[in-house]
Amino acid sequence: MGEGIGRVFFLKDEVGFQPLSNHQGLVVKLLESWREGDEPLALSPKTKERLLLAARYHDDGKRFTFHIVPDxxxxxxxxFRGHRFRVAQAVQDPYAQALIRGHHDYSTREVVNLAADFLEEGLGHRFPEDLFLLMMADQLEAELAVRLWQRRAGEVRPFVEFDLLPDGEGGFLLDPWPFRVDEVALDFLVYFHPYRGEEAKVVEGWGRALVGALEEGKVPEAFREEKRRVRLRPWAAGARKADDPEAFYDRFGLKPTPFQREVFKVAEGDPAHLLLAPTGTGKTEAAAFPALARGERLVFVLPTRSLVDDLEGRFRCYLKILAQEEGRPKALVVDTGHRQARFRFSPDGQEEATKERHLYHADVILTTLDKLLYRYFGYAEGVKSYTFPRRIHDRRTLFVFDEVHLYEATAWVNFRHLIASLYKAGVRFLVMSATMPGTYREELLLEGTLEHPAAKRPSRVLRYMPQGNPMEIIQSHRGKRVLVVLEEVKEAAELYKRLKGEGVFLYHGRLAEGQRRRVFGEVKRRDKAQEPYLLITTPAIEVGVDLDAEVLVTTLCPPENLLQRLGRVNRRGGGQGEAYVVGETYPDYLGSLPEGYLELLKALDGQDLAQGGEERLRQAIRYPKYLDPRAETFFEALQDYVYGLDLTQEPLHRKGFVATRGWTPSVRLRQGEDEVEVPIDRLVGRKEELTPVRVVERLLTDGETGNRRREEVPLRSGELYGRELVLNYPYPYDPELGFVELPKVFQRLRHPDPQRVQLLYAPEKDAGEAPEGVMDTDQVTGGGRRVLWYLGESAWAEPAKSGEVAEETEEEEEEGD
Structure with a gap:
């Protein structure tokens, strides 16, 4: 093996060159010390020698690609651009060659394509882990070198699985500890040359001269040699136990309930359990605390962004306390379609927020089912996207799926397939619900059910007012904590404008991210301090959010929605809450109400729902059993590609699309820095309703220097999946109100396929009439017109009475025979 340059350090007055032999030798030493076994982060005896061979030569190409360039x-x-593709002739083993070629690109398609070559050998599913270990050892060595010579005592890069903590002079504590020995010592070697601002070619010449001299066993006089030893030891508190719920809850000034103690005990094993508990009974802590006590990665999956906002504050508080008590940093990731942030909490109480790629490198990840599905199938920017599938299937990760009874249609199909896949892979998860219908439970692979014992319900008096005036009710309760829930954003915004003043807030799903979080934060502050507020909102906030309003005013809604909204009233049970249901009609486009539901509301009028009324509402819920054959096929195809290494499904994965809640694509409305997503069918209208708006497509492209950047290009005809459409909001915009009015931008075209929705986009007002007959997507007829298409919704419901299992279809009965 020839000599070369492994790394360069630019200091104030010197340039340091680390020999390639030293760099590669240290990576090999790390892997030689690694523990073996079948658990995560362990070497496999079957491939150990092939991995070590790759490590010895993984950077050999740097000998031919070394350059100094302006920054x-x-x-x-x-x-060293392109060095991984220059494999040393000494490496003849195809497996080791593939590890070398892949060791700087851990993207989903790169990993799957390389791993598929070893399926017949029985090593296809081992390859991603070996590649991960090679890259981890490589980056761990790099992190130590940077800290030694450039004194950067920051956080390790998100791809690295470990945390490094200072351990005296020249020492670091590593957590988790991956080695079979109790201590690992690494000897770093660097040659320094004086630097006075010389140009790139001169500095590059110094490096080449050093390599030539080292190959002859010499060191040029201009260089000084410096060696440093680094000592790695395990973090003493790394081996955590979760056998004392009382002690762990006490860290946060809490005392566990019997239900929470039972969950703590069950979570010691391999849980795949359903947790059933009413709102306000501590389900969140019951599910999360066992994982935090064991130091595991906790992924909390929520159905709405309002729930993410709610839990973010709680987990930031918990992690800040743990960081100070344990003496090591903690991290929280918030990962939604609108937001990607990482918070780091230091033992000294400092908090740092970053927007860097997080790669699930955190103690707690708060996400939505929609975003998790994209991560599950390895979708992310950059060359480390397969880190998500790898960490999702790490058995040290615990998933908690909250409020799962809210998933419908396509979302339910995806959720059911997702937890079935996790179960088969041995990944632990908990499913939580305040109301889980029997028709849904039977479809889940669960080991057991933990149900919160019946407890005294908070007092809430229901008043049904078919002809009531919401404004009069609100005015009669000013000075209290009042929650008003309307079905439409426009209605909520109009009411807010009429009542706007001190303590009045508007919250809905079409507020920009920053405004939505500011409103929620202030309402939560007032709620905790028991200060009065009037929160006008839509169903966007009804689910699981920890509010303790005194009064609820809601328009008529189905019983499942009403129960959720009631859960925000007198949540702590400190008095008597009041709930007003106003109206006697429910919009057809929102669905239908159960038979006899209005009569039930009249019967409950004036009653305290704690005396059996809530149970009667729960019994009135009519849950359908949803089927979506296309979603089933889509999930299985992507599963076969990402985890089954089936390359025939690569074209589908390349589309970059997952039908998360349905098959209708979204469009981003933009006003300055503010953006929201809306389903494209909400922007469809008749010709006379259309608003001329320029729609562009936002692409992620590679820049000249290799950095990826977003670029906006003119809209093109064709399929909409996997594309990001953006339009500038054409109406007056007030951040407090959000994107209230939705412009009509697209016109529906007829198509003979009933499952295909085809739209005409005509940005110019005089673009002419919509064409007669069927128009193909490759027909562009002037005026900037484009023809777009997507698939119509395929889910259909088979209604089931409350508490009963829906009857099977004839096809299902035949299959059962």
């Missing part, structure tokens, strides 16, 4: 900031940097 674009007035300084210099170094480059």
């Amino acid at each position: 674009g900031k007035g300084g210099l940097t170094y480059s």
Whole structure:
């Protein structure tokens, strides 16, 4: 193996060159010390020698690709671009060759395509883990080198699985500990040359001269040699136990309930349990605390962004306390379609927020089912996207799926398939619900059910007012904590404008991210301090959010929605809440109400629902059993590609699309820095309703320097899946009100296929009439017109009476025979 440059350090007055032999030798030493076994982060005896062979030569190509280049900031940097594709002739083993070629690209398609070559050998599913270990050892060595020579005592990069903590002079504590020995010592070697601002070619010449001299067993006089030893030891508190719920809850000034103690005990094993408990009974802590006590990665999956906002504050508080008590940093990731942020909590109480790629490198991840599905199938920007599937299937990760009874149609199909896949892979998860219908339970692979014992319900008096005036009710309760829930954003915004003043807030799903979080934060502050507020909202906030309003005013809604809204009233049970249901009609486009439901509301009028009324409402819920054959096929195809290494499904994965809640694509409305997503069918209208608006497509492209950036290009005809459409909001915009009015931008075209929705986009007002007959997507007829299409919704419901299992279809009966 020839000599080369492994790494370059640019210091104030010197340039340091680490020999390639030293860098590669240290990576090999790390892997030689690694523990073996079948658990995560362990070497496999079957492939250990092939992995070590790859490690010895993984950077051999740097001998031919070393260059010093300007960094674009007035300084210099170094480059080994393309070195992983130059495999040393000494490496003849195809498996080791593939590890070398892949060791700087852990993207989903790169990993799957390389791993598929070893399916017949029986090593296809081992390859991603070996590649991960090679890259981990490589980056761990790099992190240590940077901390030694450039004194960067920051956080390890998100791809690295470990946390590094200072351990005296020249020492670091590592958590988790991956080695079979109790201590690992690494000897770093760097040759320094004086630097006075010379240009790139001169500095590159120094490096090449050093390599030539080292190959002859010499060191040029201009260089000084420096060696440093680094000592790695395990973090003493890394081996955590979760056998004392009382002690762990006490860290946060809490005392566990019998239900929470039972969940703590069950979570010691391999849980795949359903937790049933009413709102306000501590389900969140019951599910989360066992994982936090064991130091596991906790992924909390929620159905709405309002729930993410609610839990974010609670987990930030918990992690901040744990960081100070344990003496090591903690991290929280918020990962939704609108937001990607990472918070780091230091033992000294400091908090740092970053927007870097997080790669699930955190103690707690708060996400939505929609976003999790994309991560599950390895979709992410950059070359580390397969980190998500790898960490999702790490058995040290615990998933908690909350409020799952809210998933419908396509979302339910995806959820059912997702937890079935996790179960088969041995990944632990808990499913939580305040109301889980029997028709849904039977479809889940669960080991058992833990149900919260019946407890005294908070007092809530229901008043049904078919002809009531919401304004009069609100005015009669000013000075209290009042929650008003309307079905439409426009209605909520109009009411807010009429009542706007001190303590009045508007919250809905079409507020920009920052405004939505500011409103929620202030309402939560007032709620905790028991200060009065009037929160006008839509169903966006009804689910699981920890509010303790005194009064609820809601328009008529189905019983499942009413129960959720009631859960925000007198949540703590400190008095008597009041709930007003106003109206006697429910919009057809929102669905239908159960038979006899209005009569039930009249019967409950004036009653305290704690005396059996809530149970009667629960019995009135009519849950359908949803089927979506297309979603089933889609999920299975992507599963076969990402985890089954079936390359025939690669074209589907390349589309970059997952039908998360349905088959209708979304469009982003934009006003300055503010953006929201709306389903494209909400922007469809008749020709006379259309608003001329320029719609563009936002692409992620590779820049000249290799950095990826977003670029906006003109809209093109064709299929809409996997594309990001953006339009500038054409109406007056008030951040407090949000994107209230929705412009009509697209016109529906006829198509002979009933499952295909075809739209005409005509940005110019005089673009002419919609064409007669069927228009193909490749027909562009002037005026900037484009023809777009997507699939119509395929889910259909088979209604089931409350508490009963829906009857099977004839096809299902035949299959059962």
